[in-house]
Amino acid sequence: MLSRRNFLKGCLAGGGSAVAALAPAPASARGNLTNPPGGLGLLYDATLCVGCQACVAACKEANHNPAEFKTADRLWDTPLDTTGHTFNVIKVYTNGTGETKDAGINGFSFMKTSCMHCADASCVSACPVSAMRKDPVTGIVTYDPDACLGCRYCVVACAFGIPKYQYDSPTGRIGKCELCHDRHKDGHYSACAEVCPTGATLFGRTVDLLAEARRRLALKPGETTMIPRGRLPYSDAEAEKASTWRKEPDQSYEVQAGRYVQHVYGETEYGGTQVLKLSAIEFEKVGMPALPAKSSASTSETIQHTLYQGMIMPIAVLGAMTWAARRNVSKDDKDSRGGGS
Amino acid sequence: MSAHLPTAPVGGKLINTTTVVCGFLIVLMLAVLAARFVLGLGAVTNLNDGYAWGIWVVVDVLIGSALACGGFSVAMLVYIFNRGEYHPLVRPSLLASLFGYTLAGIGVMFDLGRYWNFWHIFWPGSWNLNSAMLETALCISVYILVMWIEFSPVLMEKWGLNVARKKLGKVLFFFIALGTVLPMMHQSSIGTLLILMGGQVNPLWQTPIVPLLYLLSAILMGYGVVLFESCLASSAYRREIETSMLGPMAKVMLGMLGVYLAVRVVDLTVRGAWGNAFDFGLVAVFFWIEMILFCLPFALVATAEARRNPARLFLGGAAIMLGGSLLRLNGYLIGYDTGPGWRYFPSVPELLVTFGMTAVAVLGFIVVTRLFPVLPREEASAH
């Protein structure tokens, strides 16, 4: 029998080593990942959006998704949110009487909901079997149903609540916007941007879209400006020439600038996203969560790397446990001869 | 010195009220599972896009595996800290752990949406080494295997495979050691899973030291389960309650509990998270229930005299089990908020599966202890 003193020592040692092992060490911290330079994305400008839902219809068609119904008569495609079968929706924010577009009081605003293609995506970090992958060149977060287990960790991890599982099927898969990446080889870009009549959804390289977003924020409300539609050409003329997107006439047109909230959503959130948003109403009110610059993936992976990098810590602990177990088991054998167990 | 008491099957009738009720619950569960696999998760559960993890993940797997840490906690005491006097607790706690973890592993398969791809977890080509989920799944899988190996001497004894038993006995120490390291890894990683959810988890349960909290609470729950099950099994089998072992073990538990509570309180204070506990809502209420449950053992089994009372030992164990379970339930479900407008409460079929899995564990424990040499031999009457 151990003396009380030795027992307490053992407890403290055990507890202490547990604490030491699990308190994250800043030395092996893993910072945010950033958008790749050729990262593709969208710029959504809520002040230009008229709620026509052409983007919702186009997305359904491009992804061969069925309609979803929230009414009993099941006549119109009316999803309440993105789901495993709906990758893009336009939602409405209403305040008071909801009379004036883009007014904070007694007004309404539209907001597009679809995958943000984060620089440091939580879903990519979460997936145990690499079903969620971020393309190193285009930065698009794609989903591979053949690798997926359906564990839905990506669903609970995503800060925007984007990946969704198809609960209505015994062989359901996860569904989310993948920026129409399988259409890129045919020169088509995101369907939502292709059809948008007002240029509210604009496709392009995130660096170029960010410059365009900043340009709009610098305008005075009511100032006339040219707004591009469809795809924003690369700012780099040579890259634009070499690109394989389909040829389209210039659809730019003149509008009067809206009164923006002075923030490009997606510039800093979780280290940046490839889909950017502009709005006349505070982003939290229109459903875009306030997120810190440090991504949750960087915290999670810092912890994992600290504890398990190279399996050094587990093997060391295993060595110590093996030594102790061996010693105590053989002592037991010496103490009890031929007894049970 | 260790107390190696001879073990023997309890014997007695297998059919009684408890086992019949368990059987009935199991039949109900199987019916629900049939529907789940034919029609999909949406047809039997209330899982939705806002709450993708419901009680099948949080209770059956996460809480279930933590409650199955009895074997781990006792193995630590007996084989690492060399407290041989607890040796009689090894086999029964190992059995309970074995069932708990095996059922948790099977329970995972019910919840996976694309379960036929599960083998990818074991395929290195698929691995995302950054994922805490991968590590948890691999660890638990290996641990289940290790526990079966650790338990095999019991089976070999019953079936008279003595040569095999001797050979295994020579290398058993390594599996025992593995059986202490693996739970450390995956029980803490179950806490790490919360990190990715970021601000969706209430600050009362979202912290960078969450793996430490989950590891400490898992060890505590292990002791709690041993207290609970020992009292329950002894009472059910009309055997003497081994307060001479359980009492000192409760004292060890109190020591760890002090460490856990200190870490928990300091963490909440340093992060300035206490405000959420006074927010008047379901979340705050459940937080306080969890804290009170964790503190109860100090009121119940603080003195040596109290620790001689099996009623107090039983309640103390139950309090820790419930407290630790609530820590997990609160972090993953009650304190989880993916946005306004989402609601989740398990459906009746969902509940039936959880009850059914519990019934399998209870029924399994009863059958194995009655038929195999797990519990110490007793001259007293056994049913």
Add this chain to the structure above:
Amino acid sequence: MAKQDLMLLEGDARIDAAATRLSMTRREFLQFCAVLATTLGLPQGADAAIAEAVAAKKRPSVIWLHFQECTGCTESLLRAEHPTLEKLILDVISLDYHETLFAAAGHQVEEARLKAMAEHKGQYVLVVEGAIPTRDGGIYCKIGGKTAIDLLKECATDAAAVIAIGSCASWGGMPSTDPNPTGAASASQVLGKPVVTIPGCPPNPYNFLSSVVHYLTFGALPAVDPLGRPKFAYSRLVHENCERRAHFDAGRFALEFGDDAHRHGFCLYKLGCKGPETYANCPTIQFGDMGAGTWPVGCGHPCIGCTEQGIGFQKPIHAVAKMKNIQPGVFLPGVIEQKGMGATLGSAAVLAAVAGVAIGAGARLTKNLGLSHKAEEMERAKKAGKASGESAEV
């Protein structure tokens, strides 16, 4: 006033007389009244009221003035085929002055006008077609030596109602396009008071005709919007009733004339269609009684917004329209929607029942454990007591 039931007019001789006068069968006449009632958006029974009014009332006198116009509005009226409107318009109303349609000209016609105005003083309807030049004293349009401004003011003085037909009379129209060298102005601007306006270039003739028949039937002009436009025709945007709206909503646009999308009849918004900012009923009643597709968009050309001041003849034809009346669709989800299943009676009851059983069993077990412990403690105390008692006794 008006009998509200067509059945009650069954044997009415006046209906037959009116039909004969208008060279229609009785059935055609009643159909015509029904069409007018529908165009006006009037409730059931109004067709009977109109039939009776047309049959019974004395035809109102109409003075029709032409100023800076192309006569397109008159031509539009003449193109109405259903039924032969030249007869109808001359018989439903008494057209006492109309430069285009009159055979006579010159001083005789002017005298006829003055005579009619005196004879029907306070009762005639004044229709104005064309804008009125105001620069340089309005010398850019003179008829019979009088400027348009003077003519208009003179005729409006004793008119029962003034109707400005066409965009030119309604708000200045094409003559008022920048830089507006003649100072072309609308009838209401010159008169300094609001008048009923039927804008369009040209407007659908039925918009005008229905307003007149409304006046004839009910003694008042139809309800108008703040610009004086009858609400039954001008309260909706072209975009709201456009037959190609489904293409807009699905994002199918023609980008160039003659491209694939244009040939498929897709939406012309990106070609500059002003439908989203133009109030008119063109998509609904179209033009020329020729069947579907007889309006600009139906023929494949974007709407130019000819009824709207500031848009028609002002905004470039292919400039993108600014959307008016943007309202969130009824089916658009809100930012916050209730989703998911909460606790139901059944699930809560099941959980409560099981929890209750568990707690009950646990309580019972605790009690039993406590009792057996107490018994043991008492045994031990007794033994200790006996031992100490024995030792004490010794």
